[in-house]
Amino acid sequence: MNSSLPVFKKIYIDRCSENSEVAARVRSLYPAEIIETVEEGFLAAQRGPMTAEEFNLSKQTLLLTEFKGQFFKRCPGATQKKTLTCCNYHVLNLGSQCNMNCSYCYLQSYLNTKMSLIYTNIDQALEELKAMINEFPNHPFRVGTGEIIDSLSLDEITLYSRKLIEFFKPYPKWVLEFKTKSNKVDQFIDIPGANNITVSWSINPPYIIDREEHGTARFHERIEAAKKCRDQGYKLAFHIDPMIYHPKWKENYGFLVDEITSTFTPEEVQIISIGTLRYQPEQRHMMRDRFGVQSLVVGAEMFPSEGNKLRYDATLRGEMLSFVFKRLKSKSEKWNAFFCMETPETWISALEKVPMQIPELKEMFKPLPQV
Amino acid sequence: MGIEQFLHKAKELGFSATVEPWIEAKKVKGADLVFLSPLKTDLQWQLLFKALLQLIEARTSYTDSLKNLELISDLILMGHQETLFEQSHDFAKWSAHLRALRYPATTQRDDQLKDKLEKLPWPYGSKTKFERRGDRAGIELKMFITSEADLIKAISSLERVKEQISE
Numbered sequence: 001m002n003s004s005l006p007v008f009k010k011i012y013i014d015r016c017s018e019n020s021e022v023a024a025r026v027r028s029l030y031p032a033e034i035i036e037t038v039e040e041g042f043l044a045a046q047r048g049p050m051t052a053e054e055f056n057l058s059k060q061t062l063l064l065t066e067f068k069g070q071f072f073k074r075c076p077g078a079t080q081k082k083t084l085t086c087c088n089y090h091v092l093n094l095g096s097q098c099n100m101n102c103s104y105c106y107l108q109s110y111l112n113t114k115m116s117l118i119y120t121n122i123d124q125a126l127e128e129l130k131a132m133i134n135e136f137p138n139h140p141f142r143v144g145t146g147e148i149i150d151s152l153s154l155d156e157i158t159l160y161s162r163k164l165i166e167f168f169k170p171y172p173k174w175v176l177e178f179k180t181k182s183n184k185v186d187q188f189i190d191i192p193g194a195n196n197i198t199v200s201w202s203i204n205p206p207y208i209i210d211r212e213e214h215g216t217a218r219f220h221e222r223i224e225a226a227k228k229c230r231d232q233g234y235k236l237a238f239h240i241d242p243m244i245y246h247p248k249w250k251e252n253y254g255f256l257v258d259e260i261t262s263t264f265t266p267e268e269v270q271i272i273s274i275g276t277l278r279y280q281p282e283q284r285h286m287m288r289d290r291f292g293v294q295s296l297v298v299g300a301e302m303f304p305s306e307g308n309k310l311r312y313d314a315t316l317r318g319e320m321l322s323f324v325f326k327r328l329k330s331k332s333e334k335w336n337a338f339f340c341m342e343t344p345e346t347w348i349s350a351l352e353k354v355p356m357q358i359p360e361l362k363e364m365f366k367p368l369p370q371v
Numbered sequence: 372m373g374i375e376q377f378l379h380k381a382k383e384l385g386f387s388a389t390v391e392p393w394i395e396a397k398k399v400k401g402a403d404l405v406f407l408s409p410l411k412t413d414l415q416w417q418l419l420f421k422a423l424l425q426l427i428e429a430r431t432s433y434t435d436s437l438k439n440l441e442l443i444s445d446l447i448l449m450g451h452q453e454t455l456f457e458q459s460h461d462f463a464k465w466s467a468h469l470r471a472l473r474y475p476a477t478t479q480r481d482d483q484l485k486d487k488l489e490k491l492p493w494p495y496g497s498k499t500k501f502e503r504r505g506d507r508a509g510i511e512l513k514m515f516i517t518s519e520a521d522l523i524k525a526i527s528s529l530e531r532v533k534e535q536i537s538e
Binding site: 284288292293299301303304305311313314317 | 405445448474
């Protein structure tokens, strides 16, 4: 077995996925003794609330199955339009759970399946997308595959990136975004990039990556992977999100901004989104069990905010967001940055404006047709 | 954390005489105590039960008891021991003390903001109260206006407040 492959202790293949390309690839990559075919109904039996231990195990067990619902959805931020300022992101979920282990991960309060899932019916997802594109070919939809699974950390197994890149290329108005904390880009890097294919990294300073983003690619590995993509003609994006408060936050986030702006140009990086730590209140117990109070995330000073999530004090949040935003703009006015899942009050406290008043963001935040 | 486990631990450490009746009276369920599962050592549990006895003695409500127990369990995990019980003779002061231990940076910022806001020239006769409401902290201002002249004076005072804030 290739040592760089994601580690699974057990891989189940649902009978309906037995003849899929992904199943064939899994069989070629992993030892036969850890692979087992299961019958219909197996997935349903895995549903239910998870303990911390079960959540940990769900990262080491994989099920290949078909997804029965709608693949293409609006980002969860869009469901809280009354409280949050939404950037019109759409998501295409081709699996769930993540083989990396960030202390703040929202999947800890979101998932209810005791294993990682890869959906093998990508062709159905592409058909769904095709119907949407045919209906709205000239609307600037941004579609991400990294909402409830990392876009690329399991891509060596699925090779879905290759199919998606080829699918999106003929539709320049529609932007595909791979969002990752891995450095797994070699499996598609031979395909030339295009202006509507973005590879993005959720990124934090090394100090935070080392403490809170377990099992992810290190800071410089992510930057190196981004350089490879840039050199092959892909557009880039960075998500400085979630910013995590710690005594040296200014120094460390300053370093992060300086590294990005000295390595890439604003023309190469389509978007930099900025957000601060936030999570659902019920997630705190799972995080405490799994990472302990010494974690900067678990030990953070969090308070209930609009929309019910726990967040830092609003003034501190504004200060953190504004620091990164201004540091970026001090390098060049051309850096296109915005705040992710934030309230209009925070936009105003940090920038004295809401996105619709900022010319370079107006287009992105303009409401799109409902899906 | 199941209730059985919780009661077993209380018995083992000699706290069941007070803890059991409290569980029964407040109808506490296992799911209410989910935040206790990371407590591992006897010392951690002893501190928790000792704090619970204080809460029971202070006749705190179901909600306040659980909210403070969670705060206390966080603090125990952070390594606090005797500092937990400073000011525990007075529940209001103790609760504020526990919050200050758990949220030190925010408490410090709030104290500074309170000090700054309270010194502002608020309209004569108005009542101000500094408050933290979730992720926001500020002043609640109450005024009683009886005439247009009152209103003009109040607006003029608020203009001065605005000027001082902008400075």
